[in-house]
Amino acid sequence: MTPTATNGFQRLLLSLGLSMSLACMLWAPSVGQAAASPRETDQDNTIRIYKKVAPTTVFITAAFASANPAAGPPGSSIGAGLVWSEQGLILTNAHVVEGASRILVHLYGGTRLPAEVVGSDAATDLALLRVVLPKEHRAAAILGDSDHLEIGQKVLAIGHPFGLGYALTTGIISGMGAGPESATLIHDPVIQTSAPINPGNSGGPLVDQEGRVIGINTTILAGAQNIGFAIPISLVKGVVGELQARGRVVRPWLGITGKLLSDDIIDLFALPLAKGVLIAGVAKGSPAEKVGLRAGDLPIVVKGDPLVLGGDILLAVNGQDLRTPEQYATVFRSLKVGQTISMKILRDGTYRTVTATLEERPSQPDPTAPARGPEKVEFRPLDWRGLPLRLAGPETIF
Incomplete structure (x- = not known):
């Protein structure tokens, strides 16, 4: 190869190298941009969801008349809510409006509307309100x-x-599992979320990535970071239907409180125990009292968990065992008000069969019922008033 040809070939290689280097420099930012696009897409989606859902939510203020005006000014409460239907039904938490003398619903656009309570259910902490929506308001939640x-x-x-x-x-x-007091009454898992919620979020929606409501925020775990709970929307739908129809939720009631015995507890004691519900309390005037079910009379604490020994152990209902929480939930859901049930119990080492007719659960707890043991973990409803709303410990209520 001649010197002239060699020099020309070297210049060609140098030109190609510079071109490739420049291409890499220009291409490198595009890689970074491509990697960032999923984050931008996720951000855009979050913004889109907010714009879609926010107009279907409301701000709720409630005023409470003071029983003793001299003791101080009336109390107040705030919370969130959801436009359940274009007919003016508003869903929120029961503890936000319970006992309120005046309730105002503030729409997303700023309009303030007086509200009346259609019905409430303390067990699920849900309340249904009614307002007269402006004709131009067409936003309602997508479930x-x-x-x-x-x-x-x-x-x-x-x-x-x-x-x-x-x-x-x-x-x-x-997570999905037991949470606030409602879990002991409705026997359904609640939604546990890391989305930060605070007083004032009560009754607001928990939504998925499409803006569909999957739960109603209700409770936080006191002393923890970002552990909140929401009532599943599948449960909410049924409760709302009953509140619309009756103003309350009708549930069967036997009138006992107790705990499911585990193998660990049974192995600790040289007593005639078996897998089932150890009855700790029997409500006055309840079907359980009428048929002679016995409550325990020996309170103890095992590893910080309170128990009351000496009561009947409810082993089965209508032939269905009550050995696990899942079995208990299945049995409970199958029962109706007015139904006569057959119960297998263990009393003083002897198996017995007892029948009882279930009644409707009273709307208010029995004031003569025995006090419940201290909770291992405090679940705190998001109550703006700061009232210590006492929630049940790990008890079974039937």
């Missing part, structure tokens, strides 16, 4: 499905933390 949720699924919560307005927080579904 999702809470029966097929996955732990790790992204969720968003909208509410009014400490009255600061339509605030959005994000998180994931961090």
